[in-house]
Amino acid sequence: MRKPIIAGNWKMYKTLSQAVEFVQEVKTSIPESTKVDAVICAPALFLPSLVKEAEGSALEIGAQTMHFENEGAFTGEISPAQLEDLKVNYVILGHSERREYNNETDESVNKKVHAAFEHGMTPIICVGETLDDREKSHTMVKVSSQVGAALKGLTKDQVAKTVIAYEPIWAIGTGKTATSEDANTVCEGIRKTVADIAGEEAAEAVRIQYGGSVKPANIKELLSMEHIDGALVGGASLEPDSYLQLLEAGANA
Numbered sequence: 001m002r003k004p005i006i007a008g009n010w011k012m013y014k015t016l017s018q019a020v021e022f023v024q025e026v027k028t029s030i031p032e033s034t035k036v037d038a039v040i041c042a043p044a045l046f047l048p049s050l051v052k053e054a055e056g057s058a059l060e061i062g063a064q065t066m067h068f069e070n071e072g073a074f075t076g077e078i079s080p081a082q083l084e085d086l087k088v089n090y091v092i093l094g095h096s097e098r099r100e101y102n103n104e105t106d107e108s109v110n111k112k113v114h115a116a117f118e119h120g121m122t123p124i125i126c127v128g129e130t131l132d133d134r135e136k137s138h139t140m141v142k143v144s145s146q147v148g149a150a151l152k153g154l155t156k157d158q159v160a161k162t163v164i165a166y167e168p169i170w171a172i173g174t175g176k177t178a179t180s181e182d183a184n185t186v187c188e189g190i191r192k193t194v195a196d197i198a199g200e201e202a203a204e205a206v207r208i209q210y211g212g213s214v215k216p217a218n219i220k221e222l223l224s225m226e227h228i229d230g231a232l233v234g235g236a237s238l239e240p241d242s243y244l245q246l247l248e249a250g251a252n253a
């Protein structure tokens with residue numbers, strides 16, 4: 001059995017005081033940590049405060065991106081060593097918004113995935129097709145090639161510990177979700193790709209999230225699907241009530 005993982009991706013929302021308030025409010029209400037992994041991926045500026053605030057609770061804090069080098073002349077970047085030092089547990093890599101606006105490529109995502117493992121963090125690797133890919137029936141080709149590129153050179157054990165988030169780009173922030181069946185089919189295809197790369201055991205262990213307009217109203221059905229092991233959530237992770245409802249669904253999946 002794979003443990004469900006519900007991760008909020010706050011993107012560029014909230015001020016520090018709002019972020020701290022959120023953690024104070026939710027940390028005592030997180031469902032049993034044995035049943036669901038609860039993660040919030042916050043803007044980098046807030047990470048030290050949020051890690052401190054969440055300490056001792058079941059809530060884990062993640063970053064939304066990072067560089068692959070430990071240090072260097074990379075103005076504005078944050079490094080894996082810096083995140084490790086802050087005790088950040090998770091990092092989102094290759095989000096479609098980073099691929100589109102900040103030049104994250106299959107190649108740099110792969111380097112970042114390796115760096116995450118070297119620094120004790122679990123990577124949440126985002127993959128997904130555009131509307132154009134989908135209309136041309138290129139979804140699986142696109143997604144498999146992103147998965148293959150991201151996992152290149154990892155050990156089977158590392159692959160097994162990876163989280164992959166399937167986020168169809170056309171479903172992000174649009175209110176449109178893939179149907180649960182469609183999402184499950186792509187997640188199943190991702191698992192097959194992982195099996196080809198790293199064997200059945202790693203494929204059975206790897207957790208695959210769905211992301212794209214996930215809400216308390218649709219999460220139960222998504223999580224009832226065989227190959228969907230969690231959700232990566234933008235908008236609906238911003239309010240404590242809504243986030244806790246998503247966790248509750250994860251704990252009961």
Ligand SMILES: O=C(CO)COP(=O)(O)O
Pocket residue numbers: 009095167171172173174175211212213214232233234235236
């Ligand atoms: O991009 C997403 C999570 O990474 C999805 O965002 P929404 O849940 O706001 O559609």
